[in-house]
Amino acid sequence: MxxxxxxxxxxxxLLLIALYLGAVHPYIMRWGATDAELAATYPxxxxxxxxxxxxxxxxxxxxxxxxxxPWLVQIGQGRGGFYTFDWLENLFAADMHNAPVIDPALQGxxxxxxxxxxxxxxxxxTSVVEPxxxxxxxxxxxxxxxxxxxxxxxxxxxxSFPITNRLAAFYYYVIFEPAHFVMEAGMMLGxxxxxxxxx
Amino acid sequence: xxxxxxxxAISPRAAPAPLAVSTVAGQGAVWAATAAMLYALVFGLxxxxxxxxxxxxxxxxxxxxxxxxFDVTLLYLALMFGVQLLLVVVPLxxxxxxxxxxxxARLPRGxxxxxxxxxxxxxxxxxxxxxxxxxxxxxxxxxxxxxxxFWFWLGLPAIFYVLTAALGxxxxxxxxx
Numbered sequence: 001m002x003x004x005x006x007x008x009x010x011x012x013x014l015l016l017i018a019l020y021l022g023a024v025h026p027y028i029m030r031w032g033a034t035d036a037e038l039a040a041t042y043p044x045x046x047x048x049x050x051x052x053x054x055x056x057x058x059x060x061x062x063x064x065x066x067x068x069x070p071w072l073v074q075i076g077q078g079r080g081g082f083y084t085f086d087w088l089e090n091l092f093a094a095d096m097h098n099a100p101v102i103d104p105a106l107q108g109x110x111x112x113x114x115x116x117x118x119x120x121x122x123x124x125x126t127s128v129v130e131p132x133x134x135x136x137x138x139x140x141x142x143x144x145x146x147x148x149x150x151x152x153x154x155x156x157x158x159x160s161f162p163i164t165n166r167l168a169a170f171y172y173y174v175i176f177e178p179a180h181f182v183m184e185a186g187m188m189l190g191x192x193x194x195x196x197x198x199x
Numbered sequence: 200x201x202x203x204x205x206x207x208a209i210s211p212r213a214a215p216a217p218l219a220v221s222t223v224a225g226q227g228a229v230w231a232a233t234a235a236m237l238y239a240l241v242f243g244l245x246x247x248x249x250x251x252x253x254x255x256x257x258x259x260x261x262x263x264x265x266x267x268x269f270d271v272t273l274l275y276l277a278l279m280f281g282v283q284l285l286l287v288v289v290p291l292x293x294x295x296x297x298x299x300x301x302x303x304a305r306l307p308r309g310x311x312x313x314x315x316x317x318x319x320x321x322x323x324x325x326x327x328x329x330x331x332x333x334x335x336x337x338x339x340x341x342x343x344x345x346x347x348x349f350w351f352w353l354g355l356p357a358i359f360y361v362l363t364a365a366l367g368x369x370x371x372x373x374x375x376x
Contacts, residue, residue, distance in 0.1 A: 002233060009236055013282075016275040024268050024275075031268075032260045059260050085250060090347040093339035174279055178272045182250065185269070189257035198258075 020178065028181040033058040037155050043134045044141025044157060047127045052139075052159040053172065057185060061152045061192045065144035068152055068195040069132035072142055074099065074106035075187075076115035083190025084183045095119035098190065100199065109135065154188055218374060223300045224293045226367065231292020232285050234363040238356060239281025247273040291360075295320055299368045303375065310372045317368025321361045329353070 030038055033056045048054060061068055074080035081098035082089070089096040094117070109129050115137050116123040124137035135142045139159040144152050158180065163169045193199045247270045259265035298320045299313070306312040332340055332353070342349040 002229065005233060005237075009240070009278075013278050016271060016278065019271050020275045024271050027264065028268055028272070031265075085253070087249070087347065088246065090345070091351045093345045093348045095345070175276070175283075178276050182269060182272055182276070185259075185265075186250070186253065189254060189259060193257050 025177070028057075028178075028185070029055045031055075031057040031181070031185055033155065037153070040155075042136075042141045042143050042155065042157050043128045043130060044136030044139055044143075047136060048139035048157075048159040049162055051162040051164055053163065053177070054157060054159050055177075055181075055184075056155065056157045057181075057188065058153055058155040059188050059192060060147075061154055061195050062150075063152060063195040063197075064150060065132040065146050065152050068144055068154070068191065070102040070107060071191055071194045072135055072144070073109045073129075073131070074103055075135075077119055078116055079103075079106050082117075082183070082187045083194060084186035088183070089118075093118065154191065156184060156188060158184060218300070218371075220297070223296050223371070226371070227292040227294070227296020228289045229292075230363055230367040231288045231295070231360075234292075234359050235284055235288040235356075236278070236281050238359050239277050239284070242351075243274040243277025243281075246277060291324065292363075295324060295360075295364050296367060296371070299364065300371060303368065303371060308372075308375070310369050313368040313372030313375075314365045317364040317366075317371075318361060321364035325357045325360065 037058050038056050071080070071083070075082055077094060077096055079099075080103060081096050083098050086094075086096040086098050096118075109126060111126050111129055113126045114123045115126060124140065126135070127138055128134050128136035128141065133144050139157075141157050143155040143157070145155060146152055160172055160176065161168070163172055190199075250269050250273055251266055254266055254269050255262070295317075299317050302316040302320065303313045306316065338344045340349050340353055342354070
């Protein structure tokens with residue numbers, strides 16, 4: 001019975017690795033982004049360090065930038081949360097709570113302000129705030145691009161941490177990048193749901 | 200010609216071969232790894248299902264592809280986490296198996312004694328880990344401050360661990376005869 005379990009598990013793991021590397025990874029690195037969005041330069045780009053892997057993800061929100069901005073500008077631990085899977089974040093002592101409403105007290109985000117990912121530990125520094133278009137946390141930028149039909153393209157560009165050796169590369173590709181996709185794409189969907197008034 | 204061999208039911212029972220340290224350690228490693236990967240698999244399926252429902256309700260750009268990407272990524276992540284945790288879990292399984300073996304050999308024969316040894320050893324090791332962990336993690340593993348973190352990393356794995364130790368000890372008792 002144990003042998004059967006391990007054989008099945010090994011097969012499942014091999015299948016998942018093949019699926020992830022062969023199909024999912026190329027898809028999630030530019031999830032929803034057009035070629036033009038991929039090639040574009042964004043205000044957060046100057047804060048992207050060298051030796052990093054960059055992902056660009058995008059989706060359409062059926063609301064103007066002005067309706068998305070109040071939600072976007074209040075992100076952060078101890079603020080409005082990141083609108084993603086807080087039940088996963090809280091497995092890592094994040095103390096994350098996604099806000100169901102816009103908080104007027106959190107609307108004055110300024111460059112230089114610290115935005116925490118986890119209570120009292122990891123944080124990013126706000127590098128760009130251009131209402132109602134761009135928020136960047138270090139090189140991680142959230143860009144709201146209005147469309148002619150009244151919708152908005154949310155384009156998120158994220159630089160990895162510097163990958164300077166094989167251990168960092170292993171950790172990044174095996175754990176960090178897939179985890180980051182789940183959380184970032186979940187955040188984009190959470191932001192979309194809130195801005196469209198579906199939450 | 201009639202056979203002279205006795206049927207297994209009436210054969211005299213052979214004395215069980217003594218177990219080698221490496222066999223016991225190996226069994227401990229296998230049982231611990233199995234429990235850890237089972238935990239990772241169950242969690243991966245739970246996480247994929249829960250995220251699947253969220254993503255489906257959030258109207259993603261390409262529902263079929265996006266749901267598949269989330270499902271595959273979460274299950275892949277859970278199992279890869281499980282594989283990495285084997286670095287901690289396997290040595291713990293080896294230590295537990297050797298301790299249970301050492302204690303069981305000094306107790307009267309019987310599955311009940313072995314299971315009790317398994318439960319006591321695993322609970323003692325849990326208590327030891329629980330005692331020293333706050334110095335490494337601060338209040339991040341506190342059941343009152345971060346209950347989700349505590350139950351995911353310590354509470355549920357501890358229950359899995361004690362059950363696995365009890366089952367492994369029962370199997371060990373059977374092999375000891």
